[in-house]
Amino acid sequence: MKLGLVTSNKHKLEEYRQGLERLGVDIELLKADCEEIQTDTLQKVVRSCVEQLKDQGYRNFMLDDSGLFVPSLNGFPGVYSAYVMETIGCPGMLRLIHGLDRKARFECCIGVSSDELGDFSVTGVSPGRIIYEERGTGGFGYDPIFVPDGDERTFAQMDMLSKNQHSHRGKAMVLLAAEIKRRMGNWK
Ligand code: IMP
Secondary structure (H helix, E strand, O other), rough: OOOEEEEOOHHHHHHHHHHHOOOOEEEHHHHHHOOOOOOOOOHHHHHHHHHHOOOOOOOOEEEEEEEOHHHHHHEEEEHHHHHHHHOOHHHHHHHHHHOOOOOEEEEEEEEEEOOOEEEEEEEEEEEEEEEOOOOOOOOOOOHEEEOOOOOOOOOOHHHHHHHHHOOHHHHHHHHHHHHHEEEEHHHH
């Protein structure tokens, strides 16, 4: 199974390459653009992007949208994670959560459009917490302030294999590979 991956984030491209190769899914970078709508769930953002790209004539591709959800901030920044990262970054998130419960989760929704397998999406979730200061130099975005449950390292302190084992994106990749397998069985 080969899919074009739509992303402008080189970290995501590397994580997908590393994770999906092991799961038997080939990807190649697909340069395409969609307008991210303002809405309340990652799934709606992904569905809209998939439809926009299909309208532009693209076929056999995948894309994702991710976010950091903090229950003590009523789920913020969630679908606004990119804007919050661009404006106040990790230091701003640490200020926002000061004095509040630090439980948080990352979510990653992957949308697929395939001529053979149809259109579908899967969502991976990584529960964890926001720590008190930035730690580590790897990864991107909120990685230096997020520690997933079951580990003491931030995503920024992990190599890519470990991050993929714990992360929202890694978990979404496992669900993606399972769904592809299931749909291939149905299709044959
Ligand atoms: P998007 O999926 O590229 O729209 O990501 C939304 C925001 O969440 C961006 O600011 C990313 O930097 C951040 N983000 C997405 N995935 C991750 C991740 O795996 N680690 C840390 N931050 C992430």
